[in-house]
């Protein structure tokens with residue numbers, strides 16, 4: 383290919399969707415410019431802690447897990463709820479086809495990251511809403527950081543790749559209805575760049591104003607996402623259709639830091655803390671929910687039953703996460719970090735309120751007797767604390783305060799299975815424009831399954847980058 387006709391692809395956003403698009407566009411022979419408005423690369427992708435889904439992978443086989451693409455498709459559609467039962471009115475938008483592509487290419491996505499890029503994804507875990515263990519991570523560093531950093535290193539090696547950080551894309555350029563490039567600001571200077579465009583600018587769970595517009599009921603809630611304006615308006619300005627914008631995922635357990643209780647940004651208390659045996663206690667010290675239910679169900683149990691408190695303008699709840707010595711030992715690699723951060727602290731159980739001690743005694747008795755949980759918790763994890771007076775008097779437990787937090791935005795721009803952006807009116811796609819990752823909507827319906835976001839970034843990021851390089 384002569385340099386004169388080598389296509390230029392511009393990717394907006396350096397999270398996993400953007401990095402995947404860059405990789406595929408380079409492979410397809412394009413020159414690629416990656417722009418991120420932040421000086422720090424990796425977006426929310428670099429914070430991902432649970433992992434990426436894949437059905438039918440070598441890691442699952444090694445762990446003795448039997449899984450199929452159909453089972454994975456079914457779990458995703460079931461979690462997506464009513465949205466999957468309602469026919470689409472957007473021409474060219476096909477939710478089932480998107481999830482089919484997501485599930486059939488999931489094992490390839492995991493294989494690409496592990497075999498081609500070199501990321502360790504050898505450990506599988508079962509998250510809420512999944513029928514089997516299919517969320518992959520490595521043995522060391524959290525998966526988001528190891529995926530993003532390894533991939534970035536790989537991309538930087540290509541001389542067809544240009545990286546611009548602190549470059550804020552302010553609009554998409556258009557000619558005759560087609561997207562022809564971007565306008566961006568860097569160092570207070572306006573620039574333009576010509577090329578086909580992949581928008582991978584992430585969600586709006588860090589944008590209080592967009593949240594207030596689309597989900598007024600969630601106004602004031604804290605978030606696991608850094609404050610950051612959504613960039614969806616870049617897309618709507620050139621005719622894109624948004625959908626599912628009122629589907630916002632609440633995660634039940636964000637840590638309230640005692641040093642800065644009113645802070646809007648919360649650290650996530652990973653699902654694993656409950657999975658390994660942690661329990662949740664109400665403001666008055668009682669258990670009230672099956673801690674292993676879906677994110678939506680546990681969040682609802684908290685928000686419907688207990689009054690919120692306003693702290694520095696942040697609307698939050700006062701729920702206690704408690705781990706006995708058994709659960710704490712099983713989660714040791716994470717506990718040390720949370721304790722160092724001041725989010726969990728080790729205390730003598732006997733120093734806590736009589737209500738908390740009574741709840742722990744009753745729970746320990748049920749676990750000890752192997753009897754059914756009154757809240758139908760299906761498994762007790764590694765809880766070991768015994769209910770006798772001596773054990774309770776001696777026990778040291780970990781406690782932390784948690785609250786429901788805004789975590790992820792399911793809605794976004796409608797795309798076809800190739801990542802082309804669909805028009806709001808008149809049908810068809812916006813020529814010259816692709817999108818991938820959390821800025822798009824449709825795959826997750828009403829409720830995202832844990833691990834499906836990183837997967838969507840890879841599957842549709844690769845598709846979009848490849849499409850943009852080829853121009854189709």
Ligand SMILES: Cc1cc2nc3c(=O)[nH]c(=O)nc-3n(C[C@H](O)[C@H](O)[C@H](O)COP(=O)(O)OP(=O)(O)OC[C@H]3O[C@@H](n4cnc5c(N)ncnc54)[C@H](O)[C@@H]3O)c2cc1C
Pocket residue numbers: 394395396397398399400417418419420422423424425426427428429430431432433434526549550551552582583584585606607612613650789790818819820821832833834835836837839
């Ligand atoms: C704490 C936490 C843990 C999570 N854990 C998991 C997990 O284990 N598994 C999973 O599947 N998902 C997880 N998620 C969700 C997942 O990480 C994100 O939804 C996903 O990574 C989004 O990727 P993205 O590439 O679409 O966007 P992001 O990674 O958010 O990247 C978007 C980038 O675009 C840039 N940008 C935005 N607008 C512009 C503009 N106008 N100009 C230039 N640049 C712009 C931003 O600066 C940002 O760097 C987690 C999320 C959080 C917050």
Ligand SMILES: *[C@@H]1O[C@H](CO)[C@@H](O)[C@H](O)[C@H]1NC(C)=O
Pocket residue numbers: 383388411412539540541542
């Ligand atoms: C850059 O792109 C050109 C044209 O596609 C190609 O010949 C060259 O090998 C690429 N360079 C790298 C390092 O991939």
Ligand SMILES: *[C@@H]1O[C@H](CO)[C@@H](O)[C@H](O)[C@H]1NC(C)=O
Pocket residue numbers: 450452453456
């Ligand atoms: C998936 O769901 C379909 C439709 O409900 C059902 O017929 C099929 O048996 C399910 N397959 C698996 C593997 O769960």
